[in-house]
Amino acid sequence: MTMTTGDIGPSRDRELEVLIDVGKALSSTLDLKEILQLVMHRLGMLFPVSHRAILILDIDADDLCYEVVSGIRADALFHNRVKKGRSVPGWIAMHGEVVFVEDVYKDSRFDKEYSLVILEGDRSVLGVPLKYKNHLVGVIELANPDPAPFLSITARETLSAVASLVAAAIDGARSYSRLQHMVIVDELTGLYNASYLLDFIGNEIERALRYKTPLSLIFIDLDFFKKVNDSHGHLVGSRMITEVGLLLKANIRKSDIAARYGGDEFVLVLPNTGKDGAKVLAGNLRRVVAEHDFLVAEGCFIKVTASFGISSFPEDGDSKLTVLQNADKAMYMAKQGGRNMVCCI
Structure with missing residues (x-):
């Protein structure tokens, strides 16, 4: 993992501005789809890279699902599933760590052929786990042909801070969804009440x-x-x-x-x-x-x-x-x- 400090990436002022903006946006809705779309839009402003994605953990299947994707492969990746341990988001889900890779095809931790399918020409990847109360709920994945947008420590810290807000919002949306389900569904049959x-x-x-x-x-x-x-x-x-x-x-x-x-x-x-x-x-x-x-x-x-x-x-x-x-x-x-x-x- 390359650890380079530099001036490329968001400034501290910009980081604070984005975090406040993200926090306000996330507090405006309890709908999971709206939350993910809002985050994707803010990530695009902060990281104008060629590939951005949010994957959500499917607890029952124990894998990740691409729920929101931006970039030329959006249609191909939407609802595509990734097993834990495979590719960058799968590795993050298994280990719960932030990953920055300058060239994913040269990193032995990741399946080269699978990365070629998912990322194509985007060799540099920055990914962070979405964790709430030490429980993984998903992964944010950013990728670009060159590593410039990810080189600064500030960039990684900003994405990690955004991820904390997003994870809490996702957990809140899921809790709200479960409550709504309990209110309108008959417990015995699963039909509406x-x-x-x-x-x-x-x-x-x-x-x-x-x-x-x-x-x-x-x-x-x-x-x-x-x-x-x-x-x-x-x-x-x-x-x-x-x-x-x-x-x-x-x-x-x-x-x-x-x-x-x-x-x-x-x-x-x-x-x-x-x-x-x-x-x-x-x-x-x-x-x-x-x-x-x-x-x-x-x-x-x-x-x-x-x-x-x-x-x-x-x-x-x-x-x-x-x-x-x-x-x-x-x-x-x-x-x-x-x-x-x-x-x-």
């Missing part, structure tokens, strides 16, 4: 009014679910509700949402879908549920059916509550008609 459902229906009704598009709801209730609890116990019943939720989510469009309304009741919201389209989907889902063997991994092979009720906006109600109530009424019509069927209000 009833509170979020009502807000979503209200927003979609406003959208339907604005753009004059259809909107439909499907209310679903499992048939004789009490027998499952009585025969197999409540733990098996809870696992079955989870599996039903996964099955419903796997068989709807990305634009639709599935929510657990309560107990063994589920609601699907179908934007840009009229009653005829909702009937088709409900019919398909009725067959999928009836033909599915539940809790096979537990050795249970439980069969269950469900009753489906459909309502549409605006013909079946002019508010989120009336549309939802009418879907519920239609579901009870299916119950009264013999269960395992689809009814419309």
Whole structure:
């Protein structure tokens, strides 16, 4: 590692100015994507080099992902993954140290062929770990054909100071995201909860009014679910509700949402879908549920059916509550008609 002092790079005054600017910018949002974009913009002002990137640690996969990239290889590298120990950011992630390399192709620590693919002609690299409370959250990687922008100690100190601010902001954004997730998601199924459902229906009704598009709801209730609890116990019943939720989510469009309304009741919201389209989907889902063997991994092979009720906006109600109530009424019509069927209000 070359340690050269010189006047190339940001001055102390410039460092302080940038740190204040970065701090103000990061305090303005809790959205992770916005944070990364803001940092990338500030890094461009401070280090006008040919390659800038922020990689975020994926804890589950134990590797790094290029989340924001600036330079001619941005499209190729975006969401590309780097294993710990491989290339400069991978080495930084493994060792938790700042790295400055004047010529990455001559440094035995790094895979030359892999560096050629990632960096191409950018031989000089400066990288710093993003750490919060001694835990790695990511890496900032800068690269350039010549080492001039990275030679001063001030440059490295400035980037390290920026990295500390960024790491804290990333941790805060993740904590906020987890809190939001807990507020809107049903813990048992991973589907949206009833509170979020009502807000979503209200927003979609406003959208339907604005753009004059259809909107439909499907209310679903499992048939004789009490027998499952009585025969197999409540733990098996809870696992079955989870599996039903996964099955419903796997068989709807990305634009639709599935929510657990309560107990063994589920609601699907179908934007840009009229009653005829909702009937088709409900019919398909009725067959999928009836033909599915539940809790096979537990050795249970439980069969269950469900009753489906459909309502549409605006013909079946002019508010989120009336549309939802009418879907519920239609579901009870299916119950009264013999269960395992689809009814419309």
